[in-house]
Amino acid sequence: MAPSTVFMEHNLLTPKEKNKLRKPVVEKMRRDRINSSIEQLKLLLEKEFQRHQPHSKLEKADILEMTVKHLRSLQRAQMTAALSTDPTVLGKYRAGFSECMNEVTRFLSTCEGVNTEVRTRLLGHLASCMTQINAMNYPVQPPLPPAGAPHASHAGGQPAGAHVRRAAGGPPPPW
Numbered sequence: 001m002a003p004s005t006v007f008m009e010h011n012l013l014t015p016k017e018k019n020k021l022r023k024p025v026v027e028k029m030r031r032d033r034i035n036s037s038i039e040q041l042k043l044l045l046e047k048e049f050q051r052h053q054p055h056s057k058l059e060k061a062d063i064l065e066m067t068v069k070h071l072r073s074l075q076r077a078q079m080t081a082a083l084s085t086d087p088t089v090l091g092k093y094r095a096g097f098s099e100c101m102n103e104v105t106r107f108l109s110t111c112e113g114v115n116t117e118v119r120t121r122l123l124g125h126l127a128s129c130m131t132q133i134n135a136m137n138y139p140v141q142p143p144l145p146p147a148g149a150p151h152a153s154h155a156g157g158q159p160a161g162a163h164v165r166r167a168a169g170g171p172p173p174p175w
Helices: 001-011 013-044 044-051 060-085 089-111 116-135
Strands: none
Touching: 013 044, 013 060, 013 116, 060 089, 089 116
């Protein structure tokens, strides 16, 4: 069939028929993007995968699960580093979360049309997160030494905030 004939036949199709022809092509492109991204994750985290499962072929679900675990591990390391650098980070995070929670509460109290059950569940979830945040160990800042006094190191030689740990299951900090 000549190209001009195909073009003319394509113009004669209804929009529904065009969508029916286009759907498998779009779906294949979507699957290709997903597979490409999973392959990129596999390449980026190849050493991590080899450490956990050295001689097995990883399924897509395994790659995604291990990626999530690795990212959570990096997140914990960043939190520890941030607390070591600035022991007030946890307090700042706590204050910011509290402020956001109060803003959501104010918004929901003035917003018409929000389902009562949804509102109750959301506020309950935020309150639960706030409880977990408040349960986090907060480093007590030592009093400032008097002017001219020699600087003392942290107890046990640990950096400030090294003893702070995230409560299990608590909301992850934004870093």
